[in-house]
Amino acid sequence: MKKHFVVCIALLVFVLLSIAPAQQKAAVTGSNAVVEPSLPYSPSLDVGSMDKTVDPCVDFYQYSCGGWQKKNPIPPDQVSWGVYGKLYQDNLNFLRGILEQAATAGSKRDTVTQEIGDFYAACMDEAAVEKLGAGALKPRLAAIEQLKSARDLAPVVARMQLDLGGAVLFSSGARQDPDNSEEQIAGVDQGGLGLPDRDYYTKDDAKSKETRERYVEHIQKIFELLGDQPGMAKQNAATVMRIETALATAAMTRVERRDPYKRKNKIKLADLQQMVPSFDWTAYFRTLKTPPFEILNVSPPSFFKELEARLKDEPVANLRTYLRFHLANGYSNYLSSAFVTENFEFYLKYLRGAKEMQPRWRRCVQFTDRDLGEALGQAYVRKVFSSDLKASTLDMVQRIEDAMAQRIGLLDWMSAETKEQALGKLHGIRNKIGYPEKWRDYSSVKIARNDFFGNVQRATEFERRRNFNKIGQPVDHGEWGMSPPTVNAYYNGQMNDINFPAGVLQPPLYDSRMDDAPNYGNTGGTIGHELTHGFDDQGAKFDAKGNLRDWWSKEDKQKFEDRTKCVADQYAQYVVVDDIHINSRLTLGEDVADLGGEILAYIAWQGATKGKDLKPVDGLTPEQRFFIGFAQWDCANNRPEDLRLRAMTDPHSPSKYRINGVVVNMPEFSSAFSCKAGQPMVNPAEKVCKVW
Numbered sequence: 130m131k132k133h134f135v136v137c138i139a140l141l142v143f144v145l146l147s148i149a150p151a152q153q154k155a156a157v158t159g160s161n162a163v164v165e166p167s168l169p170y171s172p173s174l175d176v177g178s179m180d181k182t183v184d185p186c187v188d189f190y191q192y193s194c195g196g197w198q199k200k201n202p203i204p205p206d207q208v209s210w211g212v213y214g215k216l217y218q219d220n221l222n223f224l225r226g227i228l229e230q231a232a233t234a235g236s237k238r239d240t241v242t243q244e245i246g247d248f249y250a251a252c253m254d255e256a257a258v259e260k261l262g263a264g265a266l267k268p269r270l271a272a273i274e275q276l277k278s279a280r281d282l283a284p285v286v287a288r289m290q291l292d293l294g295g296a297v298l299f300s301s302g303a304r305q306d307p308d309n310s311e312e313q314i315a316g317v318d319q320g321g322l323g324l325p326d327r328d329y330y331t332k333d334d335a336k337s338k339e340t341r342e343r344y345v346e347h348i349q350k351i352f353e354l355l356g357d358q359p360g361m362a363k364q365n366a367a368t369v370m371r372i373e374t375a376l377a378t379a380a381m382t383r384v385e386r387r388d389p390y391k392r393k394n395k396i397k398l399a400d401l402q403q404m405v406p407s408f409d410w411t412a413y414f415r416t417l418k419t420p421p422f423e424i425l426n427v428s429p430p431s432f433f434k435e436l437e438a439r440l441k442d443e444p445v446a447n448l449r450t451y452l453r454f455h456l457a458n459g460y461s462n463y464l465s466s467a468f469v470t471e472n473f474e475f476y477l478k479y480l481r482g483a484k485e486m487q488p489r490w491r492r493c494v495q496f497t498d499r500d501l502g503e504a505l506g507q508a509y510v511r512k513v514f515s516s517d518l519k520a521s522t523l524d525m526v527q528r529i530e531d532a533m534a535q536r537i538g539l540l541d542w543m544s545a546e547t548k549e550q551a552l553g554k555l556h557g558i559r560n561k562i563g564y565p566e567k568w569r570d571y572s573s574v575k576i577a578r579n580d581f582f583g584n585v586q587r588a589t590e591f592e593r594r595r596n597f598n599k600i601g602q603p604v605d606h607g608e609w610g611m612s613p614p615t616v617n618a619y620y621n622g623q624m625n626d627i628n629f630p631a632g633v634l635q636p637p638l639y640d641s642r643m644d645d646a647p648n649y650g651n652t653g654g655t656i657g658h659e660l661t662h663g664f665d666d667q668g669a670k671f672d673a674k675g676n677l678r679d680w681w682s683k684e685d686k687q688k689f690e691d692r693t694k695c696v697a698d699q700y701a702q703y704v705v706v707d708d709i710h711i712n713s714r715l716t717l718g719e720d721v722a723d724l725g726g727e728i729l730a731y732i733a734w735q736g737a738t739k740g741k742d743l744k745p746v747d748g749l750t751p752e753q754r755f756f757i758g759f760a761q762w763d764c765a766n767n768r769p770e771d772l773r774l775r776a777m778t779d780p781h782s783p784s785k786y787r788i789n790g791v792v793v794n795m796p797e798f799s800s801a802f803s804c805k806a807g808q809p810m811v812n813p814a815e816k817v818c819k820v821w
């Protein structure tokens with residue numbers, strides 16, 4: 130992924146929570162005038178965003194983005210502010226116009242307009258949400274209260290996972306069989322934590338300790354909001370923290386999870402029942418109504434053994450306490466303002482540094498995009514994504530794939546046999562551009578104009594059941610993992626496809642009014658980035674069909690790893706914030722993709738403009754404009770809190786290093802700016818990293 134890739138299901142809850150709640154005042158103003166949808170224009174190369182007082186050979190990021198950083202302070206309700214984030218906010222504004230029109234359309238509206246219009250209107254009805262308070266949780270809390278033993282737990286946990294869409298105690302879902310990528314199998318995975326990563330529970334430094342203390346206070350507040358007396362709430366918070374810490378300690382780290390072999394552990398359902406006898410797995414899957422199956426993936430076994438220990442050793446009252454917290458915490462964004470505020474205070478203000486809550490309309494647009502993304506996406510695509518745009522971006526994709534084939538052919542470190550396999554994989558990649566061929570049908574989800582909480586619950590359950598129903602079914606290669614308005618892109622190793630939603634193919638990222646140089650530097654680099662993910666330290670473990678299989682010769686694999694180690698060593702030197710360095714074993718795949726992607730984009734750009742007489746513009750040569758276009762995809766300002774969180778959870782390096790870390794390895798860059806050996810933006814010859 131180009132940005133903020135969310136890989137595991139366990140993370141979904143956190144993503145859900147991290148949408149900032151609104152201030153009441155802003156929400157009221159937000160519900161009035163209908164905004165006519167329009168997207169502002171910013172060019173893919175903006176000279177005004179540069180800082181020409183800086184020497185490009187000393188700090189290329191500052192040279193390209195210094196002006197942008199000055200002009201774009203972080204809005205108080207954001208945790209960071211960059212080109213991608215700003216475009217996404219513009220998209221939200223645009224989608225708001227679409228949604229307000231849909232919400233006020235008359236009775237003759239089509240199904241999609243009804244779905245998105247009523248979902249949004251119900252979300253904006255803050256008075257109704259406030260009046261309900263935590264009332265919507267009542268039947269679910271009652272079910273938890275009735276639990277008499279760990280054996281009764283399964284249907285309640287299954288129900289909570291359907292309702293919340295995330296991991297309670299653990300996570301589960303359908304996944305592609307790592308040995309047969311055409312089939313979907315069942316899987317259960319680690320999860321069940323309220324902090325963003327397992328490392329938060331295990332690290333010993335002062336900041337981690339402080340974060341844990343602050344988290345326990347947050348848990349206590351949630352219990353108080355549910356009506357517990359402070360003394361009892363405090364005791365309950367300690368119980369939740371103790372259970373989560375045990376689960377976290379048994380969970381794999383993010384770096385371990387990068388190895389798909391470590392995530393693979395196919396066993397019989399009967400064996401899982403033996404491993405975790407205190408949990409009634411039959412009742413669990415019966416409640417989920419999964420199709421019948423015998424084999425499932427259990428990842429990692431250590432986690433599920435610890436889960437068994439918790440279920441066996443904890444008095445059932447403690448398990449009820451754990452569930453009660455996760456129910457209220459998971460739903461807090463859809464409850465009354467007291468819950469919304471507490472969620473904001475901890476997850477966005479304390480953990481990520483936001484100063485203010487987002488206005489309610491903005492949250493409601495994001496909820497609609499998340500829950501009905503392919504309904505809202507239809508309206509979005511109609512307005513912003515022409516067939517010309519699709520054709521021109523497809524042409525760019527093809528040129529970059531050709532460049533990759535050319536590079537593979539010329540690699541001096543790869544044997545002919547491995548090259549043949551690599552080319553097979555490259556030619557097997559599916560290119561998905563803009564939006565899905567077939568739209569998801571939400572007509573079975575009841576969307577009521579007066580029931581925001583119910584809408585979220587039903588849409589979440591629809592999505593979870595859609596996922597579980599895949600078990601035993603062939604893989605649908607047309608499916609997308611992102612909605613069309615999303616400003617992001619991804620490569621999926623098991624699908625062997627690259628996916629570019631319409632949202633990421635807009636100015637200033639892809640700018641059809643601009644010439645090739647900045648567009649290839651920017652979107653061309655992103656296409657190359659996604660493509661090389663198929664060949665990074667994770668992607669390289671899957672073959673052309675998406676099966677987990679070693680298709681490399683042993684020697685080639687070693688040479689490949691030596692080359693990626695060069696990248697890991699380089700990035701490990703960079704400081705994120707305070708004394709925290711990049712965890713370059715976590716960011717390795719993305720760093721290698723950033724470097725490879727830009728090299729491919731450069732080759733493709735030269736091919737696309739061959740024989741053309743390219744002229745300087747604004748005093749910048751075509752080569753310089755290519756690189757500035759590249760740097761300006763990621764101009765950003767960050768809060769230290771958010772940088773700290775991302776150093777632990779984000780597989781991408783901070784913006785500055787995603788630019789400077791690439792150009793130091795490209796001789797094409799030094800010659801474009803006439804940089805000299807010994808300058809900061811030129812790696813010494815023996816330290817130049819080159820994988821592709």
Ligand SMILES: [Zn+2]
Nearest residue numbers: 130131719722
């Ligand atoms: Zn990526």
